[in-house]
Amino acid sequence: MGSILHTILIIFCSFFVPLAFCLVSLLLIKMIESCKRKEPLPEKLPLPPGSMGWPLIGETFQLYSQHPNNFFATRQQRHGEICKTHLLGYPCAMLASPEAARFVLVTHSHLFKPTYPRSKERLIGPSALFFHHGSYHTNLRKLVRASLSPFSVRRLIPAIDAASSSTLHSWNGHILPSFRAFKNLSFDIGILTIFGEHFVEHLGKTELRQNYFILDKGYNSFPNCIPGTLYSKAMNARKRIGGILREVVKERRVVHGGMKNFQKDLLSCLMEWRDDKGEKLSDEQISDNIIGVLFAAQDTTASALTWVVKYLHDHPKILEAVKAEQMAVYELNGGGSRPLEWAQSRSMSLTHRVILESLRMASIISFTFREAVADVEYKGYRIPKGWKVMPLFRNIHHNPEFFPDPHKFDISRFDASPKSNTFLPFGNGVHSCPGNELAKLQMLIFIHHLVTKYRFEVVGSNSEVEYCPFPVPKHGLPVRLWSVADEDGGRA
Template sequence: MLLLLWYVMLFTTLSYLFFFFFIIKRAPSKPKLPPGSMGWPFIGETLQLYSRDPNIFFTSKQKRYGEIFKTHVLGCPSVMLAGPEAARFVLVSHADLFRPTYPKSKERMIGPSALFFHQGDYHALLRKFVQASASPDALRRLIPGIEALAESALDSWAADGRVVNTFQGMKKLSFDVGILVIFGRLDSYYYEEELKKNYSIVDKGYNSFPNNIPGTNYYKAVMARKRLSEILGEIITKRREKRMETNDLLDHLINCKGDQGEILSDKQIADNIIGILFAAQDTTASALTWILKYLHDESKLHDAIRVEHMAIYEANEEGNRWLTWAQTRSMQLTYKVILETLRMASIISFTFREAVADVEYKGYLIPKGWKVMPLFRNIHHNPEFFTDPLKFDPSRFQVSPKPNTFMPFGSGVHSCPGNELAKLEMLILVHHLVTRYRWETVGSQSGIEYGPFPVPKAGLPAKFWRLTQ
């Protein structure tokens, strides 16, 4: 009897062990949420993010939790990704699982038909036409126009020895370049002034608290946005009537046809024009302002850049001929300065996506509906990829960066279609600046402001002089 009991117990124990090791142990383990803290109820960690430089928040989290961590900011549970492979996973290889996401107030201000709010066929179609307006052929034709705008901006800053807010000056220049790319030359001065006036009201209210109270910046911006739609509607109607091929972005948008021959409505065209002006203006202006700061602070580099440009200037009969496409391609040191500026400043320091399904990445769960944020700046400032990352050193670009470690213009289906235009604008501005002008910054210059893009303190106040040649 005892023996039987002993057998029963042995059998039960062995069955239990078998079940535990072979059934339970072999069941695939459920992915867990990434490490990190979700902060306080409702507000999460938004205060920590905005009470100091946002990059300190990201960097301290990365040090504590590694390259993937969770948090709760701006009312959303979020997963932040600070490694190149993870950024590629979200933006390139699994882009269909993550859709672009923006606050509703911003979408309303820009216009819901703008391409960057979309995925799929509509997005791909529009992107094709925006890319066509920034193709090498199109850019080549824009050189004289951009040169004239750069010259006129620099002349106006140097005219009376006043202190110029460099960032504001660069904003005006990049807006004018945007108008040139979109409309070629606007026939009517009235339209140009109305566009500028209303756009600048929208720009002022864009980042303010959304409300419907008359008199506030946001409310004024909503009104100005309506006026912009009307003006753009009139310009589009006139252009459709003219039936002239002008090869600018408006021309491409008017003639844009989907697979079934469908064309864009005036509203879709207007939303996209405003979207492109928004995407182009502050980003390019911020990069240009940083270039001026770095060239000012690094006098040896400025002198070397000047040598590069004086050779071209002299070949062009003391600047009396327009730059050629080949000359803009030959500015090798300036090109490295631009890349290093984009790395150091990391103007778009991170982007947002939203998971459209539960996604597993390296054993971690990214739940459906959570925001996902690839942190470009953390990657650009990681010593593993860029030695001595806080040192401004254009020579590091003699060697190409490791794959997916340098993404100033993003990556994948939503990467920046204006990147070559932005770089051309920078090359041209630097050419005119160093060959014909000197500049001195005014006041104490260390520090960064975010509005929301990083800009040198107070917009880099500076005085400009025209050199006598």
């Protein structure tokens, strides 16, 4: 008995004591930061109305224990389009109108900088595009945006076509969580976008995939360096990814003589980029931005595709209309014997409206974080320097003033363009998503192959939502898939 107690005591001391120490340290740091923020501020204008919640933790528990519709909507109903709260250790101003979103993201964006927890910057890399504001961000964004423009992504259609077909073929006859399948698909398309056709296995594609998913799994975990924790594993995977990417860059420089024979994929653009002084990006900066692009593209597109499949399943008449539109394209291409063309993807207007309404309903990016770089006045209220500012995309997308009966799936909303700043699935302004054209193209191509060659049904209930961290149907929306060719056998 004594030895058992001794063993338990050792386990307790080796794990729980360091964990408790980390928690206490974090709380102390937050208290010190909170004290620093309590410097006198001009009292000319009142702070926004609202509650700051409990000391230190604020309303963080309420945010993560409720559906975001409930958390944000109740505060908007109680306080109006601007209110204060305290989340993740920081005072915040929540803004829930199109005018406010435009104020923060466009007209007065110079007063608000992007902000992310330091633990997340370490995992992605501090030089990643979306952590920055100013000239570095402006110049690098132009480069990324050019490599992901419609003109650039159209050359990827055959590769996206092949990747979508391969995903569906491996799914045929099985039940798989849609979200997991779409994460793999989005990763493969991200690799094609960044490295083109040149990223072969001997350069570490399989190893990169394995380590990236370890990093992805630990991204939203509690940040500590205790060996064996998700965050610790993610940090180790990040180091290995950096090594793989350095080898890829070295290979391309040495073997291919400065990329002269390469198409303009994102890697070649990053390697050729020079600033006004002629300085190039370091290997570390290139790695950070590659990982940043992979991360930004993967979960959001995978979540969006998962919701599209759910809404198509839940609305059989819309599914039949989408199928009719896609079958017309399919027949023009000789029953699928020829690949899709760019012009055909631009003609899928009904399918495009389904995607837009899915993005509105799901509101995968519920809000974004900015930080006030100075005291800011908005509609008679003062937002102090250092406060986090949260434009609430979900509230805007679900506001009946802009979208009547907002919880109804209605693709006719997009027969005409929505009112300015009321539809923001990819953000707005200088930090809007530069890859939105690629994301929509990927969804259009996948839907084309899904409805023309396969049948599917959702397995189990699809009414519950989970967050990983973006909202997806519970359990990743398990779906049974079977090809039209062997439809009767697939149902058995």
